[in-house]
Amino acid sequence: MSRDAETDDSGDVRSRDGGGLDRRPHPPGDASVRLGIDVGGTSIKGSIVDVEAGRLTRHVLVEPTPPTATPGDVAAATRRIAAAMQWTGPVGIALPGMISGSSLRHAPNLCASWEQADALSWLRAPNGGNAVLINDADAVGLAELVYGGAGLDDSGLTIVLTFGTGIGSALLHNGSLISDSELGGLSGVAGRFEEVASGRVISTEALTPVEWAGRAQPFFDELQAILNPSRWVVGGGLSDDFERFLSKLELSRPISVARGGMHAGIVGAAVACGTGLGAGNSSSP
Numbered sequence: 677m678s679r680d681a682e683t684d685d686s687g688d689v690r691s692r693d694g695g696g697l698d699r700r701p702h703p704p705g706d707a708s709v710r711l712g713i714d715v716g717g718t719s720i721k722g723s724i725v726d727v728e729a730g731r732l733t734r735h736v737l738v739e740p741t742p743p744t745a746t747p748g749d750v751a752a753a754t755r756r757i758a759a760a761m762q763w764t765g766p767v768g769i770a771l772p773g774m775i776s777g778s779s780l781r782h783a784p785n786l787c788a789s790w791e792q793a794d795a796l797s798w799l800r801a802p803n804g805g806n807a808v809l810i811n812d813a814d815a816v817g818l819a820e821l822v823y824g825g826a827g828l829d830d831s832g833l834t835i836v837l838t839f840g841t842g843i844g845s846a847l848l849h850n851g852s853l854i855s856d857s858e859l860g861g862l863s864g865v866a867g868r869f870e871e872v873a874s875g876r877v878i879s880t881e882a883l884t885p886v887e888w889a890g891r892a893q894p895f896f897d898e899l900q901a902i903l904n905p906s907r908w909v910v911g912g913g914l915s916d917d918f919e920r921f922l923s924k925l926e927l928s929r930p931i932s933v934a935r936g937g938m939h940a941g942i943v944g945a946a947v948a949c950g951t952g953l954g955a956g957n958s959s960s961p
């Protein structure tokens with residue numbers, strides 16, 4: 677397990693909004709803090725989140741996603757993160773696929789056994805606490821809704837896209853999250869956009885920003901034509917390279933980086949614990 681390398685001179689890890697870390701132990705039962713964990717195709721990251729302030733209160737702990745990425749492997753990693761944080765309270769877990777009953781569908785970056793019935797039961801929270809499961813892009817959208825510019829007073833449609841191992845999507849409409857969209861699965865002439873323009877493809881094919889934009893532009897154009905968003909928000913790995921890549925797109929609507937940047941999925945997962953969004957595990961997993 678490693679720490680996220682987002683440190684200041686004193687070695688403190690700081691949240692994206694510049695707030696310092698809270699080193700005090702959280703009192704048991706403190707409803708303002710929850711553990712958020714973001715499961716990705718390459719890493720599993722977690723931190724304790726102050727959901728009133730929308731900020732991380734601890735170092736982000738990072739576990740590499742095991743090559744097999746079975747439900748058991750991923751559950752073990754989430755438990756190690758919870759144990760390292762000495763956390764026994766509510767946990768929100770963001771997953772890179774569509775949560776469907778007790779299975780995870782459309783999760784090409786994890787192993788096929790996630791599709792089996794009861795696969796999600798592996799993610800029962802450590803020490804019998806409650807876990808709430810949410811799609812990873814929906815978690816970013818939820819964080820944007822609660823803390824970002826697409827708040828409750830916002831009108832129109834905001835499309836949130838996360839460019840990481842895959843391409844995730846969340847739709848925010850008139851202050852609500854419309855969950856479970858899978859827009860990265862749309863296809864263009866070169867194939868499914870997720871397979872030709874994700875953050876992972878940028879690395880594996882060493883795409884330049886201009887080459888990436890050539891592949892991503894038809895994706896944005898298609899979504900603009902079909903859904904007519906008034907604003908775009910980008911999260912996932914690409915949010916750290918926003919200027920270099922996103923500036924190459926030609927868009928008629930404003931685009932911004934998700935407020936929580938790379939850690940928005942962790943924050944959104946923690947928020948999901950208290951909102952009734954996502955799939956609770958008190959009865960299923």
Ligand code: BGC
Binds near residue numbers: 860
């Ligand atoms: C999955 C989505 C997920 C996205 C980003 C896609 O492969 O189908 O559910 O949000 O990857 O992880």
